[in-house]
Each structure stands twice: as C-alpha cells, then as structure tokens.
Amino acid sequence: MRACLLCNSPLRNEMPLADLMRLTPLVKSTICENCSNGFVDLSSGPTCNVCGRNRLQGMPDPCQDCLRWMKSSELVFENAALYAYNPFMKDFMKRYKFNGDYRLRQVFSGQIRQRLKKINEVIVPIPVSIDTMATRGFNQVTGLLDNLEYADVLKVKAEKKAVRQSEKNRRERMALNQPFELNQFEKNSIQNKAVLIVDDVYTTGTTIRHAATLMHEAGATSVRGFTLAR
Template identity: 35%
Template sequence: MLECLFCGQQEIKKLTLKEILFFTKATQENLCRKCKKELIPLKQFLTCKGCGRKAKKRDLCAECLKWQLIYPEVELRHVALYEYNSLIKEWMERFKFQGDYRLRNLFNEEVKTNLKIDKKNIIVPIPISETSYQKRGFNQVTAILKAAEIPYTNCLANETNQLKQSSKTRKERLEMKQPFQLESEKISFIKNQSLLIVDDVYTTGRTILYAKDILMKNGAKKVSSFSIAR
C-alpha cells in the first residue's frame, strides 16, 4: 500500500513488468498516480543544453547565450527533472518554508536514478545562508541528497544575509552579488576534479552560475549542475 507523501491518498502500488518477471525489489514510490500526472518530466521534451528548460532545439537559448558572454570559461550544462509548476511550487512552500521535513523524500527514486554515483563527479550542494539555516533548521538541498542516500561534499559557504531568493524579483536575482566563498581546505580537493552542483530549483541561473564560476576559478576541471525543477 502506497500513501502519497504529498496529498495523503492511499493506493495499491502497481508492480512493473521487471519487478514481476525478475523478482526485483519494488521501488519505493512516494507519489500517487494522480500527483505524478501533475508533474511535467523535462526528459520528454527538447531542452536547452545550457539551462535545461523546454526549447525548440537542443542548443543554447537566448538567455544562456547572454550568460555565455559573461562567463566564457564556464560550461553551461544543466539538467532538471521537472518543469516548475503549481505542484512544485506547493512542494517548495510546504518543504522549505513551512518545514514539512517529510517532503525531502518526495523525489528519492528520481534523484537516485539521475545522480548515479561514479568517480567522475563530486556532488556539491548549494549552501544556504546562516540566517536561513537558523530560521529553517535545515538546508533543503542536503536534506534531499541525504534522503536519496547520495554522498556529497560541502565546498561552498553562503556568506550573504540578504533577502532569501524566493523573496526577490527576477531583476534582484540577476543583480545579486557573489554570495559564495570556497572553503579554504577544499581548494586542493577540487583541483582538476569534475563537480556536479545540486540545487532545488533553477530559476534565473544566477545562483548556480556564481557557484560554477568560483569553483572553476579555483581549479575545478568541469562543473555541471542538476536541480529538481526548472
């Protein structure tokens, strides 16, 4: 019996053909079929190879072309699971801002599938400020990674005490100053390494690009990024 973490609806889990034929362990799903239908998986569409949003062709969109001019040394390569919509918005509100910590588990299987651990990528979560941590009690990104049993390395510190990102207008997000510092003991650790930055939602790209920029400037070989939504 499955109980949806999002809406509380109970339903009998349908086994996949693989689970039936090969007696494999059933995956742990946390969303009912009704809620899953509201999600829009971006892998079903052509997406911009730079920011991951839906596009007419798999190339850099106009926004990413502008970022490329500002950050010519940074690889614009982002993958997101879902298009940002009302369900994702409500999930963010309940999880991040209302503190429903159970919802860190909502996308466990999807995160595990997409962040298959190998020696090529070191997972680096986007940090939150001390002010946000004191208010919220947790970093939503590391909470998601822990729930999905994905190992990660904290390399960055968020030194800003400005308004939280969700409270800013698009213009304010784009104009924000570099919020991150690289922890000094991690400088030698990231040298010539491939890193994968993880965030909850990619909005303008400003936050992730600041993170990529500081990591590349300190010797990372390659830095890509991943988020739940775009």
C-alpha cells in the same frame, strides 16, 4: 497502508503504468499517481541543451535565457534538470522549503539517487545561509541527496543574506555579487576533479553560475549543474 506524501491518499503497491513504460529503474514511489501526474518530467520532451528547460514549440535552442548568458558571461556552463518548474512544482517547493516539511525530500530523493549514484563527478550542493538553517532547520538541497556522498565545499557569505533570494526581483538577483565562499576545510576535495553542482531549482541561473565560477577558481577541471527543477 502507506499514504501519498503530498495528498495523503492511500498508496497502492503496483507501479504506475507511466513508470513501467518509461523503463526507468525501480524507485519506490512515495506519492500517488494523481500527484505524480502534476509534475512534468523533462526527459519526455525536447529541452534546452544548455540549461535543461522544457523547450516549447518555436523556442530556440539554446533558449533566450541561455543566449543572453552567452553574450554577457564567459562562463560555459551546462545544467540538467529532472522536472519543469510548473505550478505543481512551485507548490511542492513551498511546502518543502518554506513550510519546512523535511519528509517531502523523499518525494524525489530516490529518483535523484538513481540518477547520480554512478557519476564520476564530485557532488557539491548549493548551501543555505546560517539564518536559513536556523529558521528552516535543514538544507533543502542536501535533503534531496539522501544516501549520496557529497562535498560541503561551498558556504554562504555571512553578510549577503539581508533579503531572501525569493523576495528579490530578477534584476536585483542578477546584480548580486558572489554570494558564496569556499569552505577552507573541504576545498581540496575538488582540486583537479570534475564537479557537479546540485541545486533545487534553476530559475535565473545566477546562483548556480556563481557557484560554478568559484569551483573553477578553486581548481575544478570541469563543472556542470544538476537541479530538481528548471
């Protein structure tokens, strides 16, 4: 019998009731109903129209973070996300990225494929640095893009990764200069094309916006974002 990728309990074959009710296309579940309930599906409630975050009662739309971006940056950039970055998702990311459990990409890759397989945009994943690749062994973003075509247009500038992103505080991250550069062999694939930048998590928005700026400079006609979590 198949086992839940997160807690190892046996997986029953029937679909959880929540999935049936949602009428989402059938995606083979890799986790049990109990673990599945830990993730907050952002399509089930109101979200910020700009960054895609869960909009709690009383929150403005766009949210405060987005209003701040609109004041400080000329870049118009919209992001959509599948799940809230809640403690359960944080724990998932820790196991997937920092413990380097590559199997865990399968928890969401089916769903992401359903969502992205019919779009007309060129998918551009956020890259990882050569150092991260050497220690982790994989790019967690392209892992999520199993069975989808994407263009490796971006790469991390070699000198910019002295401190890991997750170890910086918000202000330090905001102050970072452009961390990416274009992959010379692939950059033509986005000229005069609509681009969808994909990342695992949208936290401050800095990373994905740096990538978006570069895509515009390289001749993309439009640039949107898509992240697993926000």
